Amino acid sequence: MKNLNSVFAAYLAGWGIFFLYYISIARRTAALREEIERLKNSLKRAK
Amino acid sequence: MKKHALASAVVFLLLGAAAYGALFVAPTEKTMGTIQRIFYLHVSSAWTGLTAFFICFLANLVYVWRREPRWDWLAVSAAEVGLVFTTVVLVTGPIWAHPVWGIWWTWDARLTSTFVLWLLYISYLLLRTLVEEPDRRALFSALFGIFAFIDVPLVFGSIRWWRTQHPQPVVMGGSGSGLEPTMWYVLLFSWGAMLSLMALLVRARFEFEAVRGETDLVRREAEGV
Numbered sequence: 001m002k003n004l005n006s007v008f009a010a011y012l013a014g015w016g017i018f019f020l021y022y023i024s025i026a027r028r029t030a031a032l033r034e035e036i037e038r039l040k041n042s043l044k045r046a047k
Numbered sequence: 048m049k050k051h052a053l054a055s056a057v058v059f060l061l062l063g064a065a066a067y068g069a070l071f072v073a074p075t076e077k078t079m080g081t082i083q084r085i086f087y088l089h090v091s092s093a094w095t096g097l098t099a100f101f102i103c104f105l106a107n108l109v110y111v112w113r114r115e116p117r118w119d120w121l122a123v124s125a126a127e128v129g130l131v132f133t134t135v136v137l138v139t140g141p142i143w144a145h146p147v148w149g150i151w152w153t154w155d156a157r158l159t160s161t162f163v164l165w166l167l168y169i170s171y172l173l174l175r176t177l178v179e180e181p182d183r184r185a186l187f188s189a190l191f192g193i194f195a196f197i198d199v200p201l202v203f204g205s206i207r208w209w210r211t212q213h214p215q216p217v218v219m220g221g222s223g224s225g226l227e228p229t230m231w232y233v234l235l236f237s238w239g240a241m242l243s244l245m246a247l248l249v250r251a252r253f254e255f256e257a258v259r260g261e262t263d264l265v266r267r268e269a270e271g272v
Contacts, residue, residue, distance in 0.1 A: 003082040003146050010085040010139040011066060014092065017138065018244060021131045022251065029255040032262050039265045046269075 051251075058247050061240035065091070068233040076230075085143040090217075091237035092135040093161075095245050097199055099129030100168070102249070104196040107189040116260060119185035122192055123175065124252035128245055130168045137165060148212060156205035157213035164202055167195040181263065 069087035076083035106122035109115075140158070141151040152158065171192055178184035206216050217226050217234075226234065 002080055006082055006142050006146055007070070007084050010142040011070075011088055013138050013142070014088050014135045015062070017131060017135050018248075021128075022248065025248070025251045025255055029251070029258055032255065032258045036258065036262050036265055039262070039269050043265070043269050 054247055054250075058240070058243045061243050065233075065237040065240035068236055073230050073233040074227060079147055082143060082146050085139055087233055087237045089136060089139045089143060090234060091241040092132045092139070094238055095241040096129045096132030096136060097202065098242065099125045099132060099245055099249070100164070100196060100199055103129060103168075103192055104199075107192040107196075110185060110189045111193070114182070114186075116181070116185065117257075119189065120253050120256035120260070121249075122189060123172070124249045124256055126168050126171050126192060127252055128248045130165065130172070131248070132241070132245065133161065133165045133168070136161065153212045155211040155213055156209040157202070157211045160198060160202045160205045164195075164198045167198055171195055181260070 065087065069084050073084065073087065075081060076086075103122045103125035106118045106125060110118035110122060140161075145151050171188060174191055175184055175188050178187055205211060206213055207219070215224060217224055
């Protein structure tokens with residue numbers, strides 16, 4: 001089982017990159033949804 | 048929301064099964080031993096990244112023809128997701144290479160053309176931040192995206208046309224190339240799992256881009272009041 005550490009490191013890095021990217025999309029989308037709500041509310045108040 | 052959670056769970060299970068297949072089902076390769084198991088993650092990520100760039104290329108062509116924002120949204124979503132998969136390729140490659148070649152990196156045709164591909168799609172995303180007006184941004188980036196795709200056939204052909212440190216192809220590599228049948232099944236299953244992950248990520252990124260388009264409209268309206 002030589003180099004097993006490298007195999008785990010590769011899988012951990014690969015899965016980690018995908019997971020972080022998925023979280024980043026979810027966070028960016030949530031932030032934009034909040035901004036839209038805020039803008040819509042301020043538009044309503046201005047009208 | 049429930050559908051999205053279910054899709055995420057299915058993709059997660061597929062990825063788990065693919066990892067199980069790579070680590071426990073596939074036979075140990077005779078020359079390299081255990082380290083070769085990185086192959087199933089590395090190659091399936093590479094193929095999926097190239098598929099995402101192909102989707103980006105098609106979406107860019109359709110945008111230039113139709114000028115509908117949804118094609119621009121699809122193009123940028125596929126480009127970003129393709130970039131993430133290529134990043135995984137560029138990270139797992141050196142981890143595999145170091146124990147086998149004794150070096151982390153070498154500037155051979157395959158590695159260099161893949162690195163250039165990564166840089167080209169980073170440039171594509173950077174270009175989008177430089178143009179404010181949405182229609183001009185979409186058109187400029189579509190044209191650049193079509194140009195950037197030129198590197199994809201080079202990446203594919205690099206190990207077929209030139210002598211490289213990178214191993215020779217297992218698909219369309221001529222006589223002597225190919226894989227043991229169980230290795231094939233595990234590789235194809237891994238690729239299927241990666242494609243499902245790509246679909247999930249592109250869908251999520253497309254939704255983000257659609258919300259951004261809506262935000263821009265509301266923001267402009269708010270500035271005009």
